[in-house]
Amino acid sequence: MSLPQSLQELLKNINKTVAHLFKLSNDALNDKRTIQLVDDLTNAFETQQFDVEVHMFGSRVTGLASSESDIDIYLNFEGDECIEAELIKNRSEQIKNCLNTDGPKWEIEFISNKSRTPIVRLSHSPTRLQCDISFTNGLSVENSKFIKSFNTAYPPCRQLILFLKKWMLLGNLTGSNFGITSYALTWLVIFYLQVTYKIPSVATLIKSHNRSKIVSGWETGVGNNVPIDVPELSIPELLLGFFEYYGRFDYMNDVVCPLLGITCRKKIFTEILALPDTMALYIAQIQKAKPEYFRVDSSMCVQDPFDLSHNLTKAVPILTLKRFKQYCKESALMLR
Template structure:
């Protein structure tokens, strides 16, 4: 079998007219995809002759001639995403290939007369932009375990850090050659078709400008109309008009494809998302984010003030990425940067000034009512000469115990501010005079301090950078910080700095807690009951929990004793471990199936839903029982107060995406199910589920 997971040819290897087996095109998987995992998943259906990974799809051929018909009948799901397949017979492969080329070039909308003003937008070295080189931007190419092995072989900590930066950081030469040239190209295209009178400026922002971009990073660009002042802000109507006109202009260029209109919840605005054909750079084009450009320039200035800061931030970004702390609905990369800046502003030996110092006395650039100006010649003298390992230890230790629930992190003031202070603006210190002025004059809304985590934007003082962050993310972040601080401390104390990065860049096996309380399921206060009655509640929860895991979630479970070495061991009444292996995705379409099946009630109904999903949507997994989830649940019955704590831990690093989905699902539904069905008899539930299966 000739299978090469690293092959990245875009052109089909099958010669039209000579292929004897159907070509299968697979789409719909999550990008970037784990190549080894999806290859093993596809091989589970039958032997493969070839598998080739393209930018947006995969092509395969089975070794058996007619196996594609059997393959088509399966409902394919990989990493909780439905896969779509298209089977092209040998005599149609030439036609299909031609259709693909036409589709990618947007031929119908191509204007052959369009020529960008800048003739040097293409990279000087064409070999640097082959599909194989462009595909390396995907994090899928960087294998964390392989990277750790490579780093471990190096002789010094400096060599390790340099190797890490080389492997994950987008080189400045590529930014200059490709990303900035693409901005010139966009500027030329939109000036000719949309902003005809005086033109526009395409201003990149985000990690590309700050020097913190990963190799797989996207390019964010703000389009500024030269006809309006820098401090003006486009309204939603104007933005919608720009987007409509710009989509047409970009389609006419013929050099951009997958041009789509999107909505950013984080920035509360529409934008255009597209891909540049020759470099394969994904580009997000905004018409409302002048403050984002200013923020990026500020970060660039601060990180350039000390040679230790950029490598340190890259380590933190990568550490957060592999531990699933950063990302959508979690801590954004910009918020991570603000966490580092805030830590470096702290006494006794601050490395960075607070932002208010940079705006003193009169460095002003007002955008939408906020001062985004600063003194970029400011020279802050620090007495802090700690090495990067010491600073990393300080960062992790600082945030491992930080009280995010009650405090606001303000890089502008360089201090923590109680959330309650923002409920009455008059109580705030005068250093926040601009916020007080804008809020009291109804120019802005209040800083959103009611969210669990609040980092104040350094310029737009009523903007909370961490609104989407939930309690689970905060707990995981602080657990990972505790573990990382311990790793740093051990390396420093043992004078073995060379062991720091290999240990730090391993995925932290965090625990996720689900707490079951008795108050809503009982009519009396259980803490006033005797020991026998309390133990009866523990036993009933245990009984229902095992039924849910085995019959509803369809886990294979195994029970084992536990040694009671936990943070709450003084209050433990009983503890044991539940080892779970999952094979089926039973959390999809439950509400639809619930309406479709019979009129059973209670936990019996939930079991019936799961049975239906397994039998109708997971037939391939019934034949080939390959685990999609392996985790441990530590059951801890506690007193003072009476409660049951479930600690969830992932056992297989390669299945962490699926674990994250199930952890969120169980966080939501386990307490509800246990509270709702606690009074049902286990014998009745099991008897009913057995009888329904027999029918």
């Protein structure tokens, strides 16, 4: 399997590409259309007397978006969590009816109530932006806050992710259904930096912050201060390290675990007593009436550092993983 020509060309122009992508992401961060969309959404709910808080999350918050990236919104209904199927259906209908009442600004494109994260997708005609509204729990908001803090503390991390998103796209490795998502890629990058440069694990940051914040049963109290002491390295050097690390990673037996900042063996998830104390909330969760187990039967395992039951790459097919690993090896050869 040889490296696609598009990836070879990309790797010949790393610094120029990174500079271009960084500019586009800054433009997206400063895009006034997002403010207009959030204001219009807030006003629509206030007019209908909805007691709801509107929170933006995702790439538009973390600095990893382009000008055409969707807007991700979480609606917090009086701190309520929306879990039961009937409540999810009623809530999405409420949102749809409210926006239809608000007039021609909004076009509901589709409603998905059965996915892990139910969403209402709509378009906003004044800005021509697409928007995904979720409403089940606020974990995504906390994830985005942390990734933003990390990217702010160590800007090369943001540059690395932006370049690798392009690399994944050209390599046909990404996608929300059967590829490696941008969110999973972000944690692959952060984990590589944790392991290679001894950046504090998420568990260490939670302990040092010492201010618990439980969202949907999971600990998210990491704070905004991420102490990072990394030697000054160029983006090509960091990329080489990333490609070498994941080109030799043992996907058959190991789990990428940003919570601990080290790899875990898959087999410990089948033996509750073998799990570390830092996964106490996961142990409690799988002992409930309706447990959700971390999926270790997937070809690739990346554990969400907050929602410890969630394998971010559980849907990645074995052939996609093989290409990812091979492209990492061949990209490393090009950069050596």
